[in-house]
Amino acid sequence: MDATNPLPRWEALAELDDDALPLLGVALLIARDEYPDLEPRRYALQVQGHASHIRGAIDRESHPALKMRAINQYLFEEVGYAGDHDEYYDPRNSYINQVFERRLGNPISLALVQMAVAREVGLPLDGVSFPGHFLVRLPVDDGLLVMDPFNRGRPLDVDELRQRARTHMGGEMPDDDALSQILYPASNRAILVRVLRNLHGVYSECGDWERATRSADRVLRLLPDNPEALRDRGLGYLELGHLAGAREDLHRYLLRQPRADDASQVRLRLIEAGARTARLH
Incomplete structure (x- = not known):
């Protein structure tokens, strides 16, 4: 999302190809339903500011994994983004403006921040709709670096990924092919729908039917x-x-x-x- 560009319109999203969906822009559009006075330029500039601050350190590193480590150290240790372990289901954790303001979020909203900053400095960081908690992935050499944004971007090895997936697959341990499919990059549309489904779940659980219905309606704007x-x-x-x-x-x-x-x-x-x-x- 460019700091000079306005937010997209809900009415136009269904017709856009996935690659044309501005991930941060639509995340802010979701947030504007709840925070109508938010200024999108403020958050686009915040991403650019994070990227500018870290770009020198990134350029000094030659390997993508080391570049990613520098990003994670900056975001999670210096700036202080963190997973909200105490109030995980607080709806503010799903609204990207609040994540920027409070430095707290859930796995997918923290992934959105991580991805926006990484992409701003040229690293092709993707989201992963992993069972349970949302993850991120970066191509490294002949494999993947998979990280947990909810836990300060901690890298996850293959064994831990299998164990995490197993708990959501009826106890069945995924083989290499199944794990590879699970780790396939999530599309922009899938990521945004998952944000909205999280909000729907939070609001329906507490009986806030106006907001729950709005969240479902917004999914239909993306997936008629x-x-x-x-x-x-x-x-x-x-x-x-x-x-x-x-x-x-x-x-x-x-x-x-x-x-x-x-x-x-x-x-x-x-x-x-x-x-x-x-x-x-």
Whole structure:
């Protein structure tokens, strides 16, 4: 994101190719829903400032792993970015402006900062939608340097990656091919959707249906007709009393996922929405 460029518009995102989606710009667009007065230029300049501060040290290193170590030392030790271990589910940890301001975040928001700064100095750092916690990866020699942004960018070896993945794969240890697929770079769209799904989970858990529904709606701006987001927005509409919207979204969900595990529950909610509409008439 260039400091002189305005934020993109939600209406335009679905038509953009993934590579054309400005990762930091859309992350700030997500944050502007909650913080309408945020100034995007402030945070773009902050990324550029971080990069300018570290560029000399990076240029003195010849190996990508050493360059990345210098970035991590600066961000996590000097500047003080850290994983919010005490209030992990605080929604502020998902809003990138708050991560810049508070120096606290969750794995994916800290990865966004790490990636923005690394890319600003020419390192091709990518995100990884790893099961559980989001990770980052950097091509190094003939392999990958995989790091945990939630824990100060700590490098993870193959054995630890297998063990982490195993806990989310029913206890099955991934082989080389499975691990390679898990470590495939996440697309910009997938990263942004994961941010929004995190927010939806936080807000729905505490019954904040207005914000939960908004989060699902924003997923649909990135992925129109995404079944899970249709379901989530429809259920949110139902909680908010927006019955016409609930019926439409839940009906579309069932058309796309008629054999989903929760299809019978969604049908019951759809019947409930119809009954409530009939009572209103």
